[in-house]
Amino acid sequence: xxxxxxxxxxxxxxxxxxxxxxxxxxxxxxxxxIRSLGRFPTEAELHDVIAEIEEEEPAGFIRFEKxxxxxxxxxxxxKLRPVPEDLLLQAFEVLDQQKKGHLDPEELSRYLTQEGxxxxxxxxxxMLSAALDPEKNLIFYRDFVSMMTADEPW
Amino acid sequence: xxxxxxxxxxxxxxxxQLKKYDRASxxxxxxxxxxxxxxxxxxxxxYVARLEMRRRCTWNIFQSIEYSxxxxxxxxxxxxxxxxxxxxxxxxxxxLISHIFRESEVFQDAEWEPxxxxxxxxxxxxxxxxxxxxxxxxxxxxxxxxxxxxxQHLHARYVLQLLGETWRLLRILxxxxxxxxxxxxxxxxxxxxxxxxxxxxxxFYKNGLPSVETPYVFNGDFVDRGKDSxxxxxxxxxxxxxxxxxxxxxxxxxxxxxxxxxxGFTKEVLGKYRVHGKKILKLLQKIFxxxxxxxxxxxxxxxxxxxxxxxxxxxxxxKLERNRYVSxxxxxxxxxxxxxxxxxxxxxxxxxDQYSIVGRRRVRSLTHSNPAxxxxxxxxxxxxxxxxxxxxxxxxxxxxxxRWAGLSASCERIHDLPSSDSDPDxxxxxxxxxxxxxxxxxxxxxxxxxxxxxxxxxxxxxxCYWGPDITEDxxxxxxxxxxxxxxxxxxxxxxxxxxxxxxxxxxxxNYYEVxxxxxAYIRLGPDLxxxxxxxxxxxxxxxxxxxxxxxxxxxxxxxxxREQVFAHKSDLTSAYEEFDPEHTGVISMKHWAVATExxxxxxxxxxxxxxxxxxxxxxxxxxxxxDWFRExxxxxxxxxxxxxxxxxxxxxxxxxxxxxxxxxxxxHSGLISFEEFRQTWKLLSSHLKMEISDKAISDLxxxxxxxxxxxxxxxEFMEAFRLVDCSHAQILISMNGGTSPDPPQPSSPS
Numbered sequence: 090x091x092x093x094x095x096x097x098x099x100x101x102x103x104x105x106x107x108x109x110x111x112x113x114x115x116x117x118x119x120x121x122x123i124r125s126l127g128r129f130p131t132e133a134e135l136h137d138v139i140a141e142i143e144e145e146e147p148a149g150f151i152r153f154e155k156x157x158x159x160x161x162x163x164x165x166x167x168k169l170r171p172v173p174e175d176l177l178l179q180a181f182e183v184l185d186q187q188k189k190g191h192l193d194p195e196e197l198s199r200y201l202t203q204e205g206x207x208x209x210x211x212x213x214x215x216m217l218s219a220a221l222d223p224e225k226n227l228i229f230y231r232d233f234v235s236m237m238t239a240d241e242p243w
Numbered sequence: 244x245x246x247x248x249x250x251x252x253x254x255x256x257x258x259x260q261l262k263k264y265d266r267a268s269x270x271x272x273x274x275x276x277x278x279x280x281x282x283x284x285x286x287x288x289x290y291v292a293r294l295e296m297r298r299r300c301t302w303n304i305f306q307s308i309e310y311s312x313x314x315x316x317x318x319x320x321x322x323x324x325x326x327x328x329x330x331x332x333x334x335x336x337x338x339l340i341s342h343i344f345r346e347s348e349v350f351q352d353a354e355w356e357p358x359x360x361x362x363x364x365x366x367x368x369x370x371x372x373x374x375x376x377x378x379x380x381x382x383x384x385x386x387x388x389x390x391x392x393x394x395q396h397l398h399a400r401y402v403l404q405l406l407g408e409t410w411r412l413l414r415i416l417x418x419x420x421x422x423x424x425x426x427x428x429x430x431x432x433x434x435x436x437x438x439x440x441x442x443x444x445x446x447f448y449k450n451g452l453p454s455v456e457t458p459y460v461f462n463g464d465f466v467d468r469g470k471d472s473x474x475x476x477x478x479x480x481x482x483x484x485x486x487x488x489x490x491x492x493x494x495x496x497x498x499x500x501x502x503x504x505x506x507g508f509t510k511e512v513l514g515k516y517r518v519h520g521k522k523i524l525k526l527l528q529k530i531f532x533x534x535x536x537x538x539x540x541x542x543x544x545x546x547x548x549x550x551x552x553x554x555x556x557x558x559x560x561x562k563l564e565r566n567r568y569v570s571x572x573x574x575x576x577x578x579x580x581x582x583x584x585x586x587x588x589x590x591x592x593x594x595x596d597q598y599s600i601v602g603r604r605r606v607r608s609l610t611h612s613n614p615a616x617x618x619x620x621x622x623x624x625x626x627x628x629x630x631x632x633x634x635x636x637x638x639x640x641x642x643x644x645x646r647w648a649g650l651s652a653s654c655e656r657i658h659d660l661p662s663s664d665s666d667p668d669x670x671x672x673x674x675x676x677x678x679x680x681x682x683x684x685x686x687x688x689x690x691x692x693x694x695x696x697x698x699x700x701x702x703x704x705x706x707c708y709w710g711p712d713i714t715e716d717x718x719x720x721x722x723x724x725x726x727x728x729x730x731x732x733x734x735x736x737x738x739x740x741x742x743x744x745x746x747x748x749x750x751x752x753n754y755y756e757v758x759x760x761x762x763a764y765i766r767l768g769p770d771l772x773x774x775x776x777x778x779x780x781x782x783x784x785x786x787x788x789x790x791x792x793x794x795x796x797x798x799x800x801x802x803x804x805r806e807q808v809f810a811h812k813s814d815l816t817s818a819y820e821e822f823d824p825e826h827t828g829v830i831s832m833k834h835w836a837v838a839t840e841x842x843x844x845x846x847x848x849x850x851x852x853x854x855x856x857x858x859x860x861x862x863x864x865x866x867x868x869x870d871w872f873r874e875x876x877x878x879x880x881x882x883x884x885x886x887x888x889x890x891x892x893x894x895x896x897x898x899x900x901x902x903x904x905x906x907x908x909x910x911h912s913g914l915i916s917f918e919e920f921r922q923t924w925k926l927l928s929s930h931l932k933m934e935i936s937d938k939a940i941s942d943l944x945x946x947x948x949x950x951x952x953x954x955x956x957x958x959e960f961m962e963a964f965r966l967v968d969c970s971h972a973q974i975l976i977s978m979n980g981g982t983s984p985d986p987p988q989p990s991s992p993s
Binding site: 094097098101104105106108109110111113115122123125128129130150172177180181183184204205208212215216218219236238 | 275276277278279280281282283284285286287288289290291292293295296299300303692693694788790833846848850851864
């Protein structure tokens, strides 16, 4: 029933990164795999999952047979669940204290590289390249949220 | 919650300071701000992960199609070898292709000069391209580069002159260049360029032209795929002539005339040099074989194109005669001393398996077949004189041997031959040849893998996959610190592996598609710590957001994949029908994935791709494959193609077809006659083990409108297969002698 299709989904996502077709993926890709399955872990939650499925002697890779049960449970129990889109919009609005409808790249950068699970410089730059209106040099976050929350970010 | 402890130190959270804003009026409580930030970060990372998943899928598509093409090439080549052994000398099929097995060094060294002499070629007054005077100077080269930037071609006279000088230089170079970083010089190392002149120019722009102060190593694969391969070669050779101690070229697996037949370099040269192209290509054959195989810096950093294997031995490599290996796909030539008895030459039925792919990774590789058959294989593929091999009786055999006895002592001998051999040492020589050949193939074709060990590289069809333990072993054995290689396209232009002891460097940006990857080069100073510099040709690609770039590359990959699907429609339908015996037209997703992989053999995650590939014809885990094919046909307006088995075959195997055409077209005229076309089909159908009647071929030829002048232009014919978005219509239009199609834009690599 459901379980079978859940397993298949996990298998498919895992396979994309299983470059040598030997049921292992690089541990650094686990975050991507988990997220691509529609989960929204924080960095800490991600580290917890990895700690759970790592090898006894951490070897830089994760085996499918360890990944599958953990990931199945996460999906079945709806853990690491998606953040509702309206909350995402609210988060931006919270930062936009003056309710301007937009944010300065500097202020947003400050928040995102210093608070929470800070972005790296590279992540910040990448986000800005997608979020920034180049003419006005502002982030119109409503549009950005729409883009991020679209089903498939084409 | 809170900041992950694994973050790099520079991102320690600081106290929130809002310098620009008055805290009192804009108070965003710290806790709220933190929660908001966390939320945004979680979302953004999820968004990026989804993009990354798509990007990775796209990458896999391109890569598997690319490697499948390489595998195809080697299979085709193996098939020719088989033909050579099993068709009688009189057979016309064999005659068509035997010349590629013939001694390519047609002339003794003393004789080649007149043949390749540039002096008899005049440069007409109306030639507006660059002029070269020898000896070359930096100024001349700079002008040459400028001219190439402006899309000019160098006149054939100068090309031949330059190549002649290059050949003279290369033959005095050792197999392994030894370079030093004394005087605090930093050395720049570039990877694959693949005819992408823009990338080479970008490197020169960022890093400086080659000079005494700016030494370079170019790590192979200068040609094929891109459209300016010859220009890149000329620039690199020119710089090497002016700075022979500071510019070093390593041979890549594409510096090989047999590979060039398929991947575009041959075609490029013949297109740009209609009169002298053949001569240029022949001279380049020699030059490629004389390219050094590796470069070592400060005796600590090894640079070569592909990789290593568990048997890599630099001492052996340093000693071998590299110019004997004109093509890495072919063992070196030896005078044919002996024939085998017929028993050995004949294939058992089981051997045919070699030529069919059963599983994706089960193609026989060049170097790792079982020992017995590899001997046979070497014997099969060596040389000119095949008449000794088939239908011989003892007397003829003896006569043959006596004839060859006069030649050099290094006669080939096959270990498992029952007949005795007069030269007791020749067994050893064969061993050495096979060993040397393996060293070279491994160097040019191997890829690293993350597991320990060394296994045949069956995805490419040549060389090995080698693991971190092999890296340790080989580097330690030779007292080396680092291996720099190329050969594989990397998204960031470079990649470390094996505990940072192996560094892949790839210098052709946007290789699969605009925005698909960056290019990179390495700067290496006396401390021998590699410093990587990345770039991406074309300003517009740099301005693409991640999402746009992924989307674009993805569309291109999906297009390529749809083409593959369409080309295999009949086989796919049969495979689906096995799961759908009542021909309801629907199958489960699971069966669809299994059947599709069985037919296409690309090793792709079909379930993940299903949504984009199949789209509307699917719901609730069920796929209506007939609807799907109809949809695909709608995208490509020509449904008639689907019903014409022969056209579908042609479409599917167009790369093989082109390769065969080019081989058959011995005078490189670009034209083949109807008869040659017919022979091509017979060859291809043998290779594919298909039945094609002469009538079917005639009908096909008629529909391509051969009647006009009895010959067909290969380029025009093949252009019909450069599909972009519509295209099947183009094939039929051009085949029906209608208005010729607009030149299609370059599509995904074929």
